[in-house]
Amino acid sequence: EVHLVESGGGLVQPGGSLRLSCAASGFTFSSYSMNWVRQAPGKGLEWISYISSSSSNIYYADSVKGRFTISRDNAKNSLYLQMNSLRADDTAVYYCAREIVLKYWGQGTLVTVSS
Amino acid sequence: EIVLTQSPATLSLSPGERATLSCRASQSVSTYLAWYQQKPGQAPRLLIYDASNSATGIPARFSGSGSGTDFTLTISSLEPEDFAVYYCQQRSNWPLTFGGGTKVEIK
Numbered sequence: 001e002v003h004l005v006e007s008g009g010g011l012v013q014p015g016g017s018l019r020l021s022c023a024a025s026g027f028t029f030s031s032y033s034m035n036w037v038r039q040a041p042g043k044g045l046e047w048i049s050y051i052s053s054s055s056s057n058i059y060y061a062d063s064v065k066g067r068f069t070i071s072r073d074n075a076k077n078s079l080y081l082q083m084n085s086l087r088a089d090d091t092a093v094y095y096c097a098r099e100i101v102l103k104y105w106g107q108g109t110l111v112t113v114s115s
Numbered sequence: 116e117i118v119l120t121q122s123p124a125t126l127s128l129s130p131g132e133r134a135t136l137s138c139r140a141s142q143s144v145s146t147y148l149a150w151y152q153q154k155p156g157q158a159p160r161l162l163i164y165d166a167s168n169s170a171t172g173i174p175a176r177f178s179g180s181g182s183g184t185d186f187t188l189t190i191s192s193l194e195p196e197d198f199a200v201y202y203c204q205q206r207s208n209w210p211l212t213f214g215g216g217t218k219v220e221i222k
Contacts, residue, residue: 035211045151045159045202047211059209095158100206101149103170105158 002026002104004096009109016086016113022079022096022106030054030074033099036081038092039108046092049081050100064090086113117141119203119214127222134190136217138203143183147207150179150188153216154199162201163188193219 008020022034036049049070050059058070069082079096093108118141128134138148146166151159161170163179166186176191190197198221203214 044216045153045204045213047204047213050209050211061210100211101161101164102151102159102204103161103164105160107158 002098004098004104004106006094006096006106006109009094009111011112011114012086013115014087014113017082017084018086018111020081020083020094020096020109020111022081024077024079024096024098027098029072029077033057034072034079035097035100035102036068036070036079037095037097037102037105038090038111039095040089040092043092051079083111086111088113116210117144117205117208117212119205119212121201121203121214121217123217124215125218125220127220128193129222130193130195132193134188134193134197134219136188136190136201136219138181138186138188138214140184140186140205144205144207146182147205148179148181148186149204149206150177151202151204152197152199153202159202190219 003025005023012018033052037047048061048064051070067085071080091113095108096106098104120139122137148166150163153159167179178189180187200216200218202216
């Protein structure tokens, strides 16, 4: 069974940094591309980043380009999102999801940016 | 960026009724369109991919149609568990984009 578990969320001050992790199990992680998608409280879904299976292709939404960095460690079956220069409008639940047809999602981790 | 516009924003229906949800793209996405269901406090669930293909385990009452710029998600007969928010998403071009969602609520 495919399982994705996000961690690393929490409360951070504006301008701060946070690193999210997504632990994958139940499938051959190194064979699949991965994404981060976020959802601000009471709002819709926003795709923010993609990484191909070998990390050769990486894409970002304009809203996070230059501030967020996606990466993966296939040996550890893990996906990461390094978030720098955080702003209040980055407050959201952050989901990891497999492939660009987002068939499998984690349960999400809440990031709150506030002073 | 491809903008997806979903309508209506809210659909008020009774159990057993048919629900028809629309998603319109600002430019052609061919058939690279998916539909997701999201309930409060839960992650989204894939219902339909590539416009008309049902994801694994999705009940037959859910169906998708369309191509190019106009797409429809149909729920043939609403069950109590179908009252939720539904999102469309395109994978034709980067960035991936979602529609704003349609909330299907109990009338």
